[in-house]
Amino acid sequence: MTEGLHIADIVAGYGSRRVIDGLTLPLVPPGTVVGLIGANGSGKSTLLKTVAGLLTGTAGGIRLDGDDLRRLPPAHRARRVGYLPQTVIRPSSLMVYEALLSALRATWPELSRARAEQRIEAVLGDLAITELALRPLDALSGGQRQMIGLAQVLVREPRLMLLDEPTSALDLRWQLSVLQRVRDEARGRAAIALVAIHDINLALRFCDRVAVLGNGLIAAGPPGDALTPDVLRRAFGVVARVETCSRGRAMVMADGVAADPEHHQEDTP
Template structure:
């Protein structure tokens, strides 16, 4: 799991969208030795699952139908029983079984965000690109989402790039953090090594520090904003 951190408007969403094939780019994007930029949209969508910041529309579809449609769009070759099994497995993994027969139009924003995440996970992509997957969720569901994605990426040997604003969530659950700033890439590496007072100052314009909680987990504490001249 890789967290993409940084203040607003430094390119976190643009980076994920580009990896998903939604923007033109130069250079190379290699996934397991496969050059994604040469893949057709149909080929890339089988390898890459992208969750945007925008929530799924509040349609008359029930969640089960929305999930099954997501599988069929990418894997029309799957037998019906296998596709239905994947949907059930994903509902169970995310704790969303109670929402399976609810219409998206009847759901809260947080519930629709969870269904959007489920539509990505059900396809079992090799690369997950999640743009603020916890933004509309309360604390309990934030923790549930991060832990579930962590479990799934470990189980399936997948890679997850996740743009988030919560530095402490990223430090606790991610293997690597990437910090973007106005000049571009500021730092990348293990969270405990990357998140320093200097990086917090350069990226976010704040004075802060990293301390350890009672569980010996790193926690970022912010003291005050840096005065601008």
């Protein structure tokens, strides 16, 4: 059995409009964080929804550790795949602790109450949000609710994490904290994370690999190798360069809009 995630020849879209047409990614080994990068409408969210099994009329192969995710019973798939949508969790009178317990019970009903509480306590502690445990969701900010949505994924300990812009509602401190936690989680459990992310410099810092989308796959590989000026121009239509900061980290500096951008954006639902 081949361990890891293999995505091949994916075709997906909405109604009659294709957003992804024959996309294949290199095999993603366990313990890897892959950043999905591309302009708006390039298919990042569509790919995550397809892998999560949320879109109808899709085609292609999606295998996790050799198993065809499309053929797994829903309960088995829910245990192995955790999906965080782009929209933050809705406000409600439900307490944070109850929201996490519900997410855990939905996929691991056989867990004892004590073991479930241990998982919840550990995740809240790892994310540094323990003080939110007994607060209702409708008393939280958008950024805090986004953190709770991530906690609902992490508490289930899925083999594959599909995270759609998990830092979009967070300030810089929490962006760094969340992406560090996702990377630690992937490496610590030999899990896999696909993360749609707009901040290229955060992807450079926290992702083991990137997949740059735009009319198909433009580039894939380690961020420092894949994110070249030519790739950035093709993906985003910008003139950009990759510099090294005083701490030796690569950073993308955008100088302006390219005169001949090659990427084509499409509207998404």
